[in-house]
Each structure stands twice: as C-alpha cells, then as structure tokens.
Amino acid sequence: MSDTHDHAHAAGHRHPPQPDHDDTLTYYRKLEMAVRELLIEKGVFTTGDVRAVVEDIESRTPEGGARVVARAWTDPHFRELLLNDATAACAGMGFEMALYDVKLTVVENTPDVHNLVVCTLCSCYPRMLLGLPPAWYKSRAYRSRAVHEPRAVLREFGLELPEKVAVRVHDSTADLRYLVLPMRPQHTESFTEQELAALVTRDSMIGTAILRAPD
C-alpha cells in the first residue's frame, strides 16, 4: 500500500539508473522486448521502423525550439505567424509537424506576463520542438504544485519574479501543446540568429527560467 511506501522520490525517478547492458533485466524491460518482438512478428511494423523513430526522437532537442525563438526575435512577420499559427510557422521552417497530431501554441513572455507550462494530468509537452520532456516536468511534485504555487516552484528553479509581473500557468489538458517564447535578452542587438539561438535554454521555453543578458 502506498502509505507504507516511504519512497520520497516522484514517479520516474530511479536510483541508480540501470544501463541496458545490465545482466539483470527487469520485468518491464523484458515486457518492452516482448511487446516489440510480437508486433514485429505480426507485421505491425519492422525493426527498421522502430530504429527510425528512436533516431527521430533522439534528433529532436531543445535546439529546435531555440531556432524558432531566435527567428521570432529577428523576424517580426515570422513572430506574428508564430503567435497565430505556430504549427504552420514551424512547418515553414522545416520542422516535421504532421507526425504529431496536436496543435502547437506559442505564448509570449512580456514585461507584464510570465508564462509557465505544465500538464497536471499526464505529460503533454511540445515534443516536436523540444524533444522528450525532462524528468522533473513529468514528476509528481511539478504536476501537483505548478498550478497551485507557481512562484514557489519558480523559486526552486532560481527564478523570483516581482508581484507586478503576472504569472500565467498553462495546464495542457487537451490537444494544444504550449511553448513559451521568452523575452529576448538585453545587449544582443548585434547577435546573429544563430548566436541568439545558442542563448535559448529548454527551461526558458517551458517557463521555469528566463534568459539573462550575455556576459
């Protein structure tokens, strides 16, 4: 019973992480193997299909989102399109959006509003632009507290916002996936789009960080 299970960590936290070549195969790793082999044997997909999707998953990193952010900072027309139809804007930049049957929505930070994204019911996340979500995003603690005490959660991430900045939390409960467009850091007027993209962190696109002016 969970009451006697005094494990303090949120679901998804393992210790120590077991490498795949570990001799002791846990039940769930065997289950993945079994399910995959059965599906391949039944012709649902091939080994190559699985490999290709794993590679696609691995290729999607926050650098994708960072490129979109940098483009929005430098191109007002693109920014406008991004805020109105993010899926179309990103497809126009060459991102394969159709594989994900959801609607990307970009919300912009301003001097008056700071956005924070969470999925309290599961782990909805803009994977097509950011890749797989970090463990903390899927954690029980984040999912429970981000809607209720966002400023306390932000503080844990090292971000303290003045009260006059409204914190706006987005709970992704349906088919919309939210990406935060952070404010462009100061003193970057001379930066190229590529240099700007290098400044954009994953956490700033979720809302648990803002971007400081470069040194």
Added chain:
Amino acid sequence: MNAALAAGVAAAATCAYARGERIRVRKVDAPGHIRTPHYIRGKIGVIERCVGFFKNPEELAYGRSGEPLRALYRVRFLQSDVWDDYRGGPGDTLDIDLYEHWLEPVTAP
C-alpha cells in the same frame, strides 16, 4: 488532424461561448477518462477564446469515434479564484483548455 478539423468546422455548430464571457466549470464527478482537472471544477473563469473543434477524448479513450466534434475553449481563471490559499500576484492566472460540455453559464454575478 487538419482534415478532421476542417471537416468538423464544416459540420459542427458555432462556439456557444464568446471571448470574455464568464463561465463556471461544472462541479461533477464523472467516471471514465476525464480531461477536466479536479481542482478546477466548480470554479468561475473567463473565456479567453474558442480554440476549435475536436473529437471528444472521453470517448476516444474507449476506442469510440469521439464524434460529433466538441468545442474546446481556453478558459482563464484568476488564481485567487481557484485556490483559497493562493500566494502570489493579484494578476496571476491559470489557463486551461476545457470542452464545452464541461462549462455552464454563470447566471449570477
């Protein structure tokens, strides 16, 4: 999704609620696969926009078609209206995407 959305827009009615309208989230405990979080039920918010028309996830979850499409809204709540013990700025808000059948008009101010 886009084809289905286009077909849905052609077939479905208009959004029942308009931007700026106050609504209450129905205070109902329902079995099955529900995408209206428990914490928001019974709370009053404002329609930020009607997002579009989508298949009903409550039905899709059980292998059903999810049709007819349902209107989905982004609804904005003042955090101080959601939590009795909210600690933060007075302008802090919570935006949630909710389906039309979970919303009801607010008759009294």
Added chain:
Amino acid sequence: MGAREPAKLTGLSVSATIGTIAPDCARISPMRAYHDLGGLSAGAVPQEEHELQLWEKRVEALLVLLTRKHILRVDENRRGLESLGGEVYHSLSYAERRILAMSNNLILKGIFSVDELATKLAQIDRRQDPLP
C-alpha cells in the same frame, strides 16, 4: 530480479483487460482520480536530469508507431494509465507504467493474446545467460 515481479502484474492485467477502471485507493479523495494531481501537496521538484535509457526511448517509439498506424490512440494510452490503479501508477517509473498500459491495451484490442505474451516472455527468459 527487480522488486516488482509478475505476480502483481497478472492481477492488474486481468482487471485492465476487462476494461474496468481499477478502484482508486482513495488516498486523496474518493472522487479524485489518482493521476489527477493538480493542487495536491508535494515536496520539492526533483531537478536532476535523467538521460533516458534505450529501452525507455523504445517505449516512446512504440507508442509513436502504434498511434501513427491508428492501432492505439493517445487517449487510449492515457486511459490505460488511468486503469492501472493508484499504487502501481505511483510506484512504477514513467516508462514502466507506459509499457504496462500499452501491453494491456494491445491485449484488449486483440493485437496479441495473453498466451502469446506469456510465451514470448518465457522465450526471452530462456535467452538470458544464466548468472554464474
């Protein structure tokens, strides 16, 4: 072997395969589903980064492929997670509960049978080199 063994799995997969929603432990409130976490009390957000292991990425890949081929919908995956029971949900890791729910769903859909799964698992067991 890990601490979480098939004996528990059998009981859960039976209840999941007949499509019932496992009764909530009612730890929180009788009417709140165990996955519906918004507003509950919790400790600090654990911020350590975890690189996903290959098998965990494969679980994600299987879900992508199954949804792309319209065998499973994301909504069915979620409902499967919501049918595992609160204790399982909160004690398994993210990937563990996803593969368990997926497996249950595939049996429910008749993609493979429980027997086929059991046979395959036994086959996998026989492949493992015995430990010295």
